[in-house]
Amino acid sequence: MKPMRWISLVPVIALLALLGCRTSDELVIELRAEGELDPEAYPTLAVQDFAYGGEIEFGLMAAERVRDRISAGGRFAVVRELEMADPSAPLFDLAGDDLDAALARTREAGAAVLVTGKVVFSRRNAQDYAERLAESYDVEESESPSMAWGRSWEADARRTGTVYVLEISVRAYDAATGEVVWRRTSSERVETSSTNRTPTRSELMGVFNSLVQPVVEDLRLGLEPHLRAETRYVVP
Numbered sequence: 390m391k392p393m394r395w396i397s398l399v400p401v402i403a404l405l406a407l408l409g410c411r412t413s414d415e416l417v418i419e420l421r422a423e424g425e426l427d428p429e430a431y432p433t434l435a436v437q438d439f440a441y442g443g444e445i446e447f448g449l450m451a452a453e454r455v456r457d458r459i460s461a462g463g464r465f466a467v468v469r470e471l472e473m474a475d476p477s478a479p480l481f482d483l484a485g486d487d488l489d490a491a492l493a494r495t496r497e498a499g500a501a502v503l504v505t506g507k508v509v510f511s512r513r514n515a516q517d518y519a520e521r522l523a524e525s526y527d528v529e530e531s532e533s534p535s536m537a538w539g540r541s542w543e544a545d546a547r548r549t550g551t552v553y554v555l556e557i558s559v560r561a562y563d564a565a566t567g568e569v570v571w572r573r574t575s576s577e578r579v580e581t582s583s584t585n586r587t588p589t590r591s592e593l594m595g596v597f598n599s600l601v602q603p604v605v606e607d608l609r610l611g612l613e614p615h616l617r618a619e620t621r622y623v624v625p
Contacts, residue, residue, distance in 0.1 A: 426561055426571040426612055428464045435500035436467055443511035447597050451508040451557060458605050468500045488567055495564040506559035510597060512551055550582045555600035559608060575607040
């Protein structure tokens with residue numbers, strides 16, 4: 390056996406050792422891509438209204454789509470949609486009495502997990518946005534999606550047009566302990582060349598719809614455990 394071929398088999402052999410071998414001519418290895426929130430440990434969810442900013446109508450619609458997608462996923466039982474006690478309160482970063490009250494409502498609803506989040510749909514001049522990207526990268530805003538885009542986006546080259554950004558952040562709290570057991574931030578952006586007029590509502594809706602679908606899908610794939618295709622290794 391050539392050395393290079395032997396080296397290429399090392400990961401497979403290690404995987405077989407971890408998973409165990411079956412006494413047959415065919416070894417079956419299931420490769421799993423698990424979500425971070427286990428439905429066996431947390432079977433029931435209470436989904437609280439999401440906080441939203443920017444274009445308030447679009448933020449509300451995005452929050453509704455996220456809640457609907459979680460409810461329809463089939464992996465978790467959503468027992469109740471909790472209403473925010475104060476719609477203007479920043480409920481995404483729950484702490485202290487606000488967190489205790491939300492967790493108490495979650496337990497009263499019979500849920501093991503409280504799910505809440507934050508939605509922002511905004512638009513801005515491309516030049517201003519490019520400058521914001523550069524500034525946020527310089528000050529190392531680790532929680533900002535700008536950090537992820539700072540290197541990939543040629544900020545100085547984009548001086549015209551309008552940038553639309555949809556960002557959705559979701560957190561899941563253990564109802565018993567208040568611990569954050571799952572979190573995800575997803576964002577999409579699109580740039581248009583129009584700067585000479587105010588976009589119509591239908592144009593904004595078109596941009597919103599093009600952005601919200603991939604964001605919600607990314608959240609669904611992260612939240613719901615799923616299996617990749619089964620891989621079979623046949624041993625002669």
